[in-house]
Amino acid sequence: MTTDLLGNPVSYGDRNAVAALDAAADKLLAYRADPFAEVEAILAAHPRFALAHCFRAGLIATATDRTLDGEMAKSLDAARALVWDANPRERGHIAALAAWASGDWAGAVELWGRILHDHPRDTMALQFAHVGDFFNGSSAMLRDRVAGVLPAFAGDVPRAGFVRGMYAFGLEETGDYETAERVGRASVAANPQDAWAVHAVAHALEMRGRAAEGIDWLASTESGWAPDNMFAYHNWWHLALCRLDREEIPQVLALYDTRIRPADSDVVLELIDATAMLWRLHARGVDVGNRFEQVAARWAARIEHGFYAFNDAHAAMAFVGAGRLDLARRQVATLRAAISGAGVNAGMSADAGLALAEGFLAFGEERYAACVEHLVDMRARAARFGGSHAQRDVVSWTLVEAALRAGQTGAARYFAAQRLAAKPQSPLNRAWALRAGEGIAAAA
Numbered sequence: 001m002t003t004d005l006l007g008n009p010v011s012y013g014d015r016n017a018v019a020a021l022d023a024a025a026d027k028l029l030a031y032r033a034d035p036f037a038e039v040e041a042i043l044a045a046h047p048r049f050a051l052a053h054c055f056r057a058g059l060i061a062t063a064t065d066r067t068l069d070g071e072m073a074k075s076l077d078a079a080r081a082l083v084w085d086a087n088p089r090e091r092g093h094i095a096a097l098a099a100w101a102s103g104d105w106a107g108a109v110e111l112w113g114r115i116l117h118d119h120p121r122d123t124m125a126l127q128f129a130h131v132g133d134f135f136n137g138s139s140a141m142l143r144d145r146v147a148g149v150l151p152a153f154a155g156d157v158p159r160a161g162f163v164r165g166m167y168a169f170g171l172e173e174t175g176d177y178e179t180a181e182r183v184g185r186a187s188v189a190a191n192p193q194d195a196w197a198v199h200a201v202a203h204a205l206e207m208r209g210r211a212a213e214g215i216d217w218l219a220s221t222e223s224g225w226a227p228d229n230m231f232a233y234h235n236w237w238h239l240a241l242c243r244l245d246r247e248e249i250p251q252v253l254a255l256y257d258t259r260i261r262p263a264d265s266d267v268v269l270e271l272i273d274a275t276a277m278l279w280r281l282h283a284r285g286v287d288v289g290n291r292f293e294q295v296a297a298r299w300a301a302r303i304e305h306g307f308y309a310f311n312d313a314h315a316a317m318a319f320v321g322a323g324r325l326d327l328a329r330r331q332v333a334t335l336r337a338a339i340s341g342a343g344v345n346a347g348m349s350a351d352a353g354l355a356l357a358e359g360f361l362a363f364g365e366e367r368y369a370a371c372v373e374h375l376v377d378m379r380a381r382a383a384r385f386g387g388s389h390a391q392r393d394v395v396s397w398t399l400v401e402a403a404l405r406a407g408q409t410g411a412a413r414y415f416a417a418q419r420l421a422a423k424p425q426s427p428l429n430r431a432w433a434l435r436a437g438e439g440i441a442a443a444a
């Protein structure tokens with residue numbers, strides 16, 4: 001029987017092919033470029049390698065882009081055609097991917113999770129489930145699914161650092177910032193290329209308003225996570241978030257132009273960060289020039305998809321920012337239709353996506369009181385459509401600004417006080433509190 005780097009059984013008998021897939025999986029764990037190109041090369045030489053087809057399908061699944069449905073189906077069909085040669089672990093992967101492709105993202109992560117019962121060192125299953133938990137808004141499972149395999153990575157086991165990096169992010173998303181920071185820093189010390197662990201520490205600092213330390217952290221580790229990395233744009237986004245908290249607007253715009261959005265990428269995950277950064281600036285009253293137009297054009301190609309409410313809400317931001325309220329209204333219509341669609345996205349659209357997009361649209365129409373109405377209730381349910389606390393902060397961000405513009409002084413004070421309680425030293429939050437007429441001395 002062939003086994004991979006960590007002793008997991010592989011039905012395909014070519015050891016060189018299995019080693020090549022291990023190398024691609026290592027790259028994905030660090031988000032280094034380019035595991036997709038590597039698995040394409042493997043499959044060109046080994047078209048009957050079922051697990052490689054699963055790896056390719058998983059990469060596509062976690063891109064959350066309906067544009068890629070055809071490629072996803074191609075990989076899934078190829079893996080299914082080989083199911084009778086596949087071992088139980090590989091059949092688990094095929095089942096998880098089939099669930100994902102049907103829109104059942106919640107079922108998919110549990111199927112990947114079940115593989116871990118008998119194969120706790122299956123880092124492919126763990127990573128796809130981890131990213132899936134992120135999209136599903138399952139913060140506790142971001143932590144606990146990784147916790148379940150930690151004993152299998154005690155000691156000097158390959159990829160143990162990556163596993164602890166995932167655990168650090170789960171700890172952060174469940175509020176244990178001190179442990180998250182400690183575990184994440186240890187992972188990065190062991191492997192400076194562990195971009196996900198770097199990211200977990202950035203979050204742990206961000207959540208406590210430690211923007212200066214966040215800037216230092218990302219700058220001091222950049223040589224490890226930035227070069228040739230598919231996730232670098234997001235760590236740059238976190239750096240910009242730290243700068244934004246200090247109201248260092250020129251630096252934020254420079255990061256946007258040179259790091260977050262250096263080219264007109266069509267990758268959805270990159271579009272999200274670019275859009276989210278522009279929206280924060282826009283809502284603060286910063287003129288972002290014509291930057292929204294470029295991302296809005298990319299989102300417009302997906303306006304009818306109704307694939308993932310988190311993406312759709314970001315598309316609505318881009319359309320409003322670009323002044324294309326007609327497109328923002330179409331995006332709202334897509335979200336409304338998605339509520340009666342299939343899969344987890346129906347609930348995500350109903351619970352969070354639609355209200356958020358309607359809130360952004362109302363903001364764009366200068367109906368600020370209506371914006372507050374759309375956002376004030378959904379905020380408690382915002383985790384439903386995934387993302388991180390830092391990403392979903394855009395809801396509170398828009399809410400306080402809309403309340404101020406609506407002249408709702410009491411509401412603005414209330415929302416600003418909530419932000420200040422979390423980050424008393426934040427110049428951004430203090431500025432909002434001052435505009436709301438709240439004395440900030442007591443909160444500081």
Ligand SMILES: [Fe+2]
Pocket residue numbers: 199203234238388390
């Ligand atoms: Fe993040």
